[in-house]
Amino acid sequence: MPSSTAPATSSRSSxxxxxxxxxxxxxxxxxxRRPIQLSREHSRMLxxxxxxxxxxxxxxxTSSLRSVCSVSLLTIDQQTYAEYVDSLDAPxxxxxxTSEELHAPxxxxxxxxxxxxxxxHMLGGHGGPVQPIRSLTEIESSVVTGLIExxxxxxxxxxxxxxxxxxxxxGVEYSPQFAQVAAASDVMVVATFDLKIGATAHRMTLCLxxxxxxxxxxxAAAPAPVSDHERLQRERAADELHRQFHAVPxxxxxxLRPTKVSPATLAGLRTGDVLRLEHPSAxxxxxAVDDTTFAHATPGARGPRLAALIVGTPKEKx
Numbered sequence: 001m002p003s004s005t006a007p008a009t010s011s012r013s014s015x016x017x018x019x020x021x022x023x024x025x026x027x028x029x030x031x032x033r034r035p036i037q038l039s040r041e042h043s044r045m046l047x048x049x050x051x052x053x054x055x056x057x058x059x060x061x062t063s064s065l066r067s068v069c070s071v072s073l074l075t076i077d078q079q080t081y082a083e084y085v086d087s088l089d090a091p092x093x094x095x096x097x098t099s100e101e102l103h104a105p106x107x108x109x110x111x112x113x114x115x116x117x118x119x120x121h122m123l124g125g126h127g128g129p130v131q132p133i134r135s136l137t138e139i140e141s142s143v144v145t146g147l148i149e150x151x152x153x154x155x156x157x158x159x160x161x162x163x164x165x166x167x168x169x170x171g172v173e174y175s176p177q178f179a180q181v182a183a184a185s186d187v188m189v190v191a192t193f194d195l196k197i198g199a200t201a202h203r204m205t206l207c208l209x210x211x212x213x214x215x216x217x218x219x220a221a222a223p224a225p226v227s228d229h230e231r232l233q234r235e236r237a238a239d240e241l242h243r244q245f246h247a248v249p250x251x252x253x254x255x256l257r258p259t260k261v262s263p264a265t266l267a268g269l270r271t272g273d274v275l276r277l278e279h280p281s282a283x284x285x286x287x288a289v290d291d292t293t294f295a296h297a298t299p300g301a302r303g304p305r306l307a308a309l310i311v312g313t314p315k316e317k318x
Contacts, residue, residue: 037078037187037210037214038076038078038189038210041221042214042217042218042221043076045161045162045217045220045221046076046162046189046191046217047073047076048161049158049159049161049162050073050076050158050191050206051073052158053073053154053155053158053159054071054072054073054193055071056154056157056158057071057151057154057193058070058071060147060150060151060154061118061147061195061197064118064121064122064147064150065118065121065122065127065197066121067121067127067197067198068198069195069196069197069198070194070195070196071193071194071195071196071204072193072194073191073192073193073194074192074193074194075190075191075192076189076190076191076192077189077190077191077192078187078188078189078190078210079187079188079190080184080185080186080187080188081181081182081183081184081185081186081187081188081207082184082185084107084188084190084205084207085176085177085179088109088176088205089111089112090174090175090176090177091112091133091135091174091175092109092110092111092112092174092175092176093109093110093111093112093114093115093136093144093172093174094107094108094109094172094173094174094176094179095107095108095109095110095145095148095169095171095172096169096170096171096172096173096179096181097152097167097168097169097170098167098168098170099165099166099167099168100166101163101164101165101166101212101216102163102165102208102209102212102213103209103212104182104209104211104212105170105181105182105209106167106181106206106207106208106209107179107181107205107206107207108148108151108152108204108205108206108207109176109204109205109206109207110144110195110202110204111202111203111204112131112133112174113131113133113202114195114197114202114204115136115144116131116132116133117131117197117200117202118143118144118147118197119136119140119143119144121197122143122144122147123140123143127197127198129200135174136172141172145169145172148169149169152167152168152169155167155206161220162216162217162220163213163216163220181207182209186209186210186211187209187210187211188207188208188209188210189207189208189209189210189213190205190206190207191205191206191207191208192204192205193205193206250289251289252287252288252289253287253288253289254285254286254287254297254299254308255285255286255288256277256279256285256286257277257278257279257283257286258278259275259276259277259278259279260278261275284296284297284298284311284312285297285298285299285308287308287310294313295310295312295313296310296311296312296313297309297310297311298311
């Protein structure tokens with residue numbers, strides 16, 4: 001493979017990195033035909049888990065290849081399976097993995113140049129920039145599978161806060177179009193990593209089925225169960241609030257029905273004038289709080305003070 005492949009891969013990784021660090025306020029495209037289902041909280045949980053996986057993967061590559069390597073998380077996207085397959089180069093080294101917890105296959109993908117560089121290093125070579133692009137032999141495939149299995153173990157450890165992911169290698173496919181992992185329209189969570197082996201950058205991706213991953217994300221984001229002591233404290237607080245609520249004083253008004261007069265009549269009132277009210281003599285008074293009538297009463301007296309006797313409350317409207 002010509003050495004120009006590495007810079008092209010590096011440019012795609014750099015573009016993905018810029019997309020992840022999009023400046024605040026920049027407008028992003030939204031497809032109304034496919035609403036985004038991966039919430040910000042779930043994305044944050046996955047980012048924390050996969051950042052930890054990237055650190056462990058750095059150790060795995062460095063110790064296995066005996067060369068300076070680094071792995072860093074670039075993006076976490078939601079794509080259809082068809083979109084993900086179209087983004088991969090052909091040929092590629094696509095490892096299909098399965099897990100009982102996800103009930104659907106996932107994918108760990110390495111570009112062929114990165115895969116052949118790994119094989120070269122692990123078999124005693126120097127991992128030069130020019131590598132043959134071909135299918136792996138049985139021995140080479142066994143070497144790479146051992147590294148992938150170590151990465152899957154690190155992934156399971158990093159994802160422990162979300163689900164118990166015990167992923168196993170099911171098979172390898174070199175042509176993305178021939179990998180029957182999911183339907184073209186199935187939604188997948190795709191994590192893109194920047195894999196650097198020496199000075200050469202490659203793009204490594206992890207693809208997991210979103211419908212199988214979502215229940216675990218929802219469960220992991222749910223509040224922690226309340227202890228018996230905390231539940232008892234909440235019950236006591238609720239009882240105290242209920243008891244104190246009934247002791248809070250409020251201003252209550254007992255009033256007649258309102259009477260409307262013209263501005264001229266109001267301006268012409270003098271001492272001794274009599275104003276005819278619109279409140280019938282047989283109608284009860286209104287008992288109100290903050291202009292809300294909640295009862296009716298008849299006027300009366302208790303000793304030297306005026307009083308009101310509650311005679312009924314307004315019926316609620318259906």
